[in-house]
Amino acid sequence: MNDWQKIMSGSDHRCGCSCFIIPPKVLERFSRDKKLSAEARKAFANAARFDKELRKVREAKAKLTLTAMELLPSLAVTPVAPPSITVYNCNNGVSLPGTLVSNPGSSSDATAKRAFVETRGVAKFYRTLFGRNSIDNAGMGLISSIHFSVKYNNAFWNGSQMTYGDGDGNIFVDFTRADDVVGHELTHGVTQHSLGLSYVNQAGGLNESISDVFGSMFRQWQANQKVNKADWLIGKEIMGPGAITRGFTCLRDMSNPAAAHCLAPQPTKFSQYHNGMDPHESSGIPNFAFYKAAMAIGGKSWLAAGKIWYQALTGFGPSPNMSMKAFANRTRSVAASLFPAKPAVKTAVSNAWTAVGL
Amino acid sequence: MAKLQVERIGGIAGFGGAGSHLRSRGEVELTDLSAAEQQAVDSLFQSQDKPKSSQMRDGFQYRITRNTANGVETIVVPEEAVPATIRGSLKDEII
Numbered sequence A: 001m002n003d004w005q006k007i008m009s010g011s012d013h014r015c016g017c018s019c020f021i022i023p024p025k026v027l028e029r030f031s032r033d034k035k036l037s038a039e040a041r042k043a044f045a046n047a048a049r050f051d052k053e054l055r056k057v058r059e060a061k062a063k064l065t066l067t068a069m070e071l072l073p074s075l076a077v078t079p080v081a082p083p084s085i086t087v088y089n090c091n092n093g094v095s096l097p098g099t100l101v102s103n104p105g106s107s108s109d110a111t112a113k114r115a116f117v118e119t120r121g122v123a124k125f126y127r128t129l130f131g132r133n134s135i136d137n138a139g140m141g142l143i144s145s146i147h148f149s150v151k152y153n154n155a156f157w158n159g160s161q162m163t164y165g166d167g168d169g170n171i172f173v174d175f176t177r178a179d180d181v182v183g184h185e186l187t188h189g190v191t192q193h194s195l196g197l198s199y200v201n202q203a204g205g206l207n208e209s210i211s212d213v214f215g216s217m218f219r220q221w222q223a224n225q226k227v228n229k230a231d232w233l234i235g236k237e238i239m240g241p242g243a244i245t246r247g248f249t250c251l252r253d254m255s256n257p258a259a260a261h262c263l264a265p266q267p268t269k270f271s272q273y274h275n276g277m278d279p280h281e282s283s284g285i286p287n288f289a290f291y292k293a294a295m296a297i298g299g300k301s302w303l304a305a306g307k308i309w310y311q312a313l314t315g316f317g318p319s320p321n322m323s324m325k326a327f328a329n330r331t332r333s334v335a336a337s338l339f340p341a342k343p344a345v346k347t348a349v350s351n352a353w354t355a356v357g358l
Numbered sequence B: 001m002a003k004l005q006v007e008r009i010g011g012i013a014g015f016g017g018a019g020s021h022l023r024s025r026g027e028v029e030l031t032d033l034s035a036a037e038q039q040a041v042d043s044l045f046q047s048q049d050k051p052k053s054s055q056m057r058d059g060f061q062y063r064i065t066r067n068t069a070n071g072v073e074t075i076v077v078p079e080e081a082v083p084a085t086i087r088g089s090l091k092d093e094i095i
Helices: A003-009 A024-031 A038-071 A072-077 A111-129 A179-192 A202-223 A239-244 A285-295 A307-312 A324-338 A341-353 B035-046
Strands: A086-090 A142-146 A155-157 A162-164 B003-012 B022-029 B061-066 B072-078 B090-095
Touching: A024 A038, A024 B003, A038 A239, A072 B022, A086 A111, A111 A162, A111 A179, A111 A202, A111 A307, A155 A179, A155 B003, A162 A179, A179 A202, A179 A307, A202 A285, A202 A307, A285 A307, A285 A324, A307 A324, A307 A341, B035 B061, B035 B072
Parallel strands: A086 A142, A142 A162
Antiparallel strands: A155 A162, B003 B022, B003 B061, B022 B090, B061 B072
């Protein structure tokens, strides 16, 4: 096996590329690179072909989901078996998915148990409240990898699974400790299989916001909280002692995105938005709108505001480059159609967006 | 001696954002990289391709800067493409 094949197979740990994602154009360029051996060029050509086929499968799966939603709306209320939930242990390496954890729900590893329990909770949240059958609404198995890398201060969704770091023990602790973080990551999967938002500019900010909105809503639902009792914080339970000592209580605060107690304060008005902003920054604007709408409506966030946001997310097919204004207007019209006898709901939603400049 | 300046940005916590209190930075001597890693870094700088269709969300990105005879060059690449020695050079901090 030559160096490039080792990289492609993920066995070249010198290069640290064991979960390599190479853009298709680069794969194609390497496949034509005469400086590489014929064997290596063939490996890259095969990888490029495989990548293309994999993308077709993903697109077909997303299309099937949307078609099912259009043609078989009764599926939404048909009882379905819960999706399979598996947890893998990376053992501080970076190869995904890692080693399968048997019976994670009763594991002595608290991280494995939390990853399993919270993932099962998110699946139940979507099934119970919105009739959604897993991330893709077609029963997709839910895979989580834990103990990723060493003192890794992050959690992410890579297009097909969740991955959680342990935190460095100073700024952050284990990322599975926060149920809203688990809800946030899984919701990236829901967005991928519905509105299909990109990850740049306004659509990127919306994408992040939707994950915060449903992550926070999941947390409130688990606690059976009304909106006025919720803290609206994102990532409260992953704050480490070094962050808490300095007065930081969360990553973001949906009720006050610019607050000093946030590790990453955000803008609150659309007038502060500019292209190129990190999605985790621009998401403050739609986050604040959701908070304002939910608070004005009152009660439990998932009963009205949540239903409106979910329908705006999943009811219209993909719109990868959707603007914040277009999403705002969609929630206004969905509010009117879902709650025709309660005009105050539409007014609350509309006023919330207007307050943030949309 | 040639060095790479590295900053890790993004992630669910929003490292390196304009208002963020989180920073993750490091510096690596090119000579500390293995031959394979140096080759990987060169490929990253030579490639203008971006993984536009990636479904990675909350993943880290790395802003890597180097000085060359042609001036300062900076690239932003996904974590998956970054050699281990560079990834290991970073220190996360609250500012």
